[in-house]
Amino acid sequence: MDERKRESIVAYLRRRMVEFGINPEDVATSIAADQERLRAVRFRDASGNTWDGKGAPPQWVVQATSAGQSLEHFAIDGASNRDAGKRTGADWRNDPFAGTRLATARTEGV
Structure with missing residues (x-):
């Protein structure tokens, strides 16, 4: 991916995060929790x-x-990538x- 396209995507994501009141710390916490859950199972x-x-x-x-x-x-x-709490068919x-x-x-x- 070229640098301009990357910067454009980052700027778009930052605008959307502000729009929805999401902090970068919230994203980092959510990712860490997901990774911990996946490591546990x-x-x-x-x-x-x-x-x-x-x-x-x-x-x-x-x-x-x-x-x-x-x-x-x-x-x-x-x-x-299955959800650990989700039951699926056999x-x-x-x-x-x-x-x-x-x-x-x-x-x-x-």
């Missing part, structure tokens, strides 16, 4: 359950590892029952 399952890797593992980790799943399967990579890409009767069996009323 190290493992997440497809249902959105999280664990920071400290202390006793929660029940969902115990159940998954007892069933043979590796803890690394749940490790959050740096590219993940991730079926690594379903161990795919293609078996368990995956295709239907229950009544569902």
